[in-house]
Amino acid sequence: MAAETGTPTTLTLKSNDDELFSVAESAAILSVTIRNMVEDGCAGGVIPLDNVDGKTLASVITYMNGISAIPADEEKKKSYRDKFLSDKDFETLADMVLAANYLNMSCLMDAVSAKIAQVMEKKSVGWVRRKFGIENDYTPEEEAAVKEEHKWTFEGVETDDDN
């Protein structure tokens, strides 16, 4: 197909809120889900992506284009990923991890997961509750019991709630 003829093929992707995006096939097949569709020959018209909204899909396509423009240099790819994710808020990250999972893009999935984990690293319970607007629904007895159950993990650990 594309590689054989030498002309770049463009795919059209459709988000679940009906936005249409054009993307080079060579970039789009970073997604195993899309690659399978292309290989099965069902990528002729518009490819509907029912689990991804337009805003997230736009981000993902930016990523696809960006990362596929970089030659096989893991260092450079990594720094691109870091930069790409650096300004994303938590909600966007959560949407992206779902999208990456659905699109089966392991490199994005791993990077976003690591980024989300980074946000939650070394934080106290209080911070987690404040940050995510979680209401403490434990009774004091329950909370004490859960704390006791988890005590072994906290030996020698200090939390870092600065950001």
Next chain:
Amino acid sequence: MLPDLCGSRLLLSLPDDIFSVITSSLSPSDVCSLGLACRDLNAVVSSDKVWLAQCSKLGIKLLPLSTLVEWRKGVLSYRALCRFLIDVHPLIGIWVHQNPELGNVVYVMPGFLSLVGCRIIPQEVGPLGLEEGPILWTPVFEIICNHVGSASFFLHGRERGDDYVYPGLLKNSSADKNCNVLLLEVEPRHQSEGGKLTYSKSFARELDNEVSLSNKLSRSCSGRVSNSKSQKMPFSRLGFGDRRRLLDVVTSQIRNIVPKEANVMLFPRSKNDFGVLYERRLLLLQMYDEESSSPFNPTELGSSDVCKSLECTTTTTSVDQCHVTKSKTLSGFLKNGLKHILRKSSVDQESQKSTSSSSRCQSKLHEFLRSGDRVGLSLRAATMKLSSYRAWPNMHDSRFALYKLPLHPSNACDEYAGLWGATFGWPPGRKSEEKPGKALFLILISYEESEGEKLMIGTKILEGTSYVLHPNGSAMFIVNVNQPSMELFPIESDGESNYIEVKRSFSGEGVANGYGFRYPGSKPGSLFVLENGLLVFMWKESRVVLTLQRLDLGELLRKGERVNSLSPISNFAYLTKTYSNVYSGF
């Protein structure tokens, strides 16, 4: 900071597998912090998926996924398993002691829901070679994971023809991943709260009297009153004799004969073994649990009783010998012996007044014993600053300890680092009916930078000769990585008329007789790397060759043959200087 109102919805809306991918980059404490936030999150982070990821993340090479899945069947959850693994995985590896000089190598590796410390016996390679003939080993200790993931320590030992286990506590701060010393200690403890109160109440009063009396006794001995809670005398600060006797007393009192059903294999050889190992583990854990929940925890022993045993060690052997196995027996022994103990103590006190030299030691010992109302055995993993010479740590010869050998990860430039088996002569360690066996050497190869040169050092950690020539930890050879040898490899075929190709060679020097035993000399030689993966060191002058092959100790031990252990303390650390094989000949 403004709360991200969608946050909890977002966190909770993530599917399980995504959540476990995310949490796999978090530490266990971070995962638990999430769980503490609210019930829903706790339900999510308590999933097996999350904790299986945590277990895999530890990256324990010897525990592949299939093993984790098998182990999971014996515990409450992957979280419980993770707790155990975090606690014990820093112990996995090769541990050594200077004595005996033939080598004291204990390989700590996974068993079944356990770690097993296996001593490699100094031995010869049989006619079948290393691959076919079983390697001889003996169990030193075991750390078993219980249902909820806490670790139960058992020292192994053999006395008067019976195999015993000596239960104790594993003292290991989970944060300490770099522990390099394992110490066998006696530890003062307080009677744990709970237990069977009805059983202990009447005794508690007696115990009170006893403690106050023994306090009075120690005060008069040391001549000062100190607050037992604020000052803690660590075991390591006691004199060698006191430490030795404390360990002797505790192991003579707190022990169990291993039931026949449990005295079988310690790790699986095939899938069919899991059933037997499962039963064995339950038996040992039952022994451990029953006793530690009873008022007289047999992993511990009343301090005053120890006082008594220590102060008249020559006269109490008969008492020591007839006990213990069951907790009831122990408590009965304590009750009945109480008056006797106190009478003895006051007599001893009289006799001690005359020997003032021992009184400082005595006061240390009393201070030690006073900081708890019982004592018990413990295995303490510690990180100490150790100096080393040519990759061999300098060790205390009076500590009941094992020292960990740093195993550098094999990266591209350190390709020969790690453990090797070696025999003198060619062909390597096998066959020839006339010569039934060759001494097996264990050699640890490491790399060191010295004066701008990169050196490869082959440290001898075990040898199977009958009488040792060079000290334990001697460098069998040191070669310069950047200096190829000018020598030709002396052998052309491998004994089966296959042509041998030499891949690389290095020049350096090999061990030789020097100034006395302690200071070996060295003579020039070359190390050859053969195409088939073997290493051969040849002394230039004598043309003697030492042939090395990579070893997978875990695999060899699984196929190995268990031999009898020594008595418990010697089985852990053999501190007497000796040049011959103390582990064989049973």
